[in-house]
Amino acid sequence: MSLLIIILLTLSQFLLGYALLSLFNIVIKPWLSIAASVLLGIAVYSLVPFVMELLHIRLTSLNIFSALALLTVILLAIRIKRMINGLVFLGKNISFRLKLYEIPFVAVIAFMIFVSAWRCFYYPPTARDFTSGAEVIAEYAVKEKTMVNSVFSVNLESTNNQFKPPYLTCLQIIYKYAGFPFGQIWLSSIFLFFTHCRKVKILIFATPFGEIPP
């Protein structure tokens, strides 16, 4: 079930991002456009609950997912013809060829990504920057349906993390509503599609030191 939700969220992020690429008439290589679309989609997702909060709309799951769906439809509708042509072009030109000598590296990298994603799903976040800022605000935003919540009535002399930009808080809220009690899965999506934008050789050497949470 969780896997299905991740796939659906990623698909909707792709659509939202691809609509933005079409809107600005940005033409890039097929695989790169998929990765860029998902990353763009995640970026737009990270703004939606914040904008809703500014408009004094309650942050219920229905409101948030309706707003995301509405935004996707509006962006798709603006340049619908260009977007359909782009998707058809993408479908015709996309190809996936893996050479024999690439298989061992791809297998190891896929294994590491899986382990990393599992830990993002299984464990709550531990970084103090996160638990005393974005995470606690998101947790109580889900409970109290607003980002201006009871966290700000707690003694916050020991931290300034509550003043950090609300992008991560917004993503945490969306993913908590989507059924992931600890959010965080967006981190694996960003990692996967960001590294896809890079060359494989960078991925091979960068991955062991960067991504898997302790």
Next chain:
Amino acid sequence: MSKRSRNIKARKTNLPPVKNTAAVGGLNSLMNSFFLFIISLFLLLIIISINSDFFNGRVVAYWDAFQEQKSELDLESRKIERFGSSYAVSKQIADFIKTKHRSDVVLMPSTAYFNANGIDYHVPEPAVFYYFTSVKTIWQNCKSGCNANWFVYANNGRLGIDTIQNKAVLDSVLKVFNKYETSL
């Protein structure tokens, strides 16, 4: 060896020239791929052996943990496993406070205080304590006025919780707590 040099060599040794047919090309390509596959395997082994500490500590160990974790999906046990005693002890304190059915604030001493009194408890900062338990706390060095109703103390290696009834009690508690430095 190029085609031209192979033909010259064949002429010298009176052998028929090698024909570059599609089958020969395909076979060469397959051999090249297989050769590169073997090289990539060796290269991967070298990279893994260079980063063996990382690979054993982070990837293999986490895979082993995954085998157990996939059947243990209870949220509370996942939090306890991740946050350790800091979470478990905070929850015990909060459970006691919540039984009083009042919106209370708890004065918490520092981690150094508990360690000095034989209790292994890392005191989370107020925001994190609130994240763990929904109970509001303050530290002993609070600057915006200590408006706590309860305080937590160590008693012969065990935790104790008591009320702060008046300013005299608060001052005497703060006098003890402030001997120890607060750390995040």
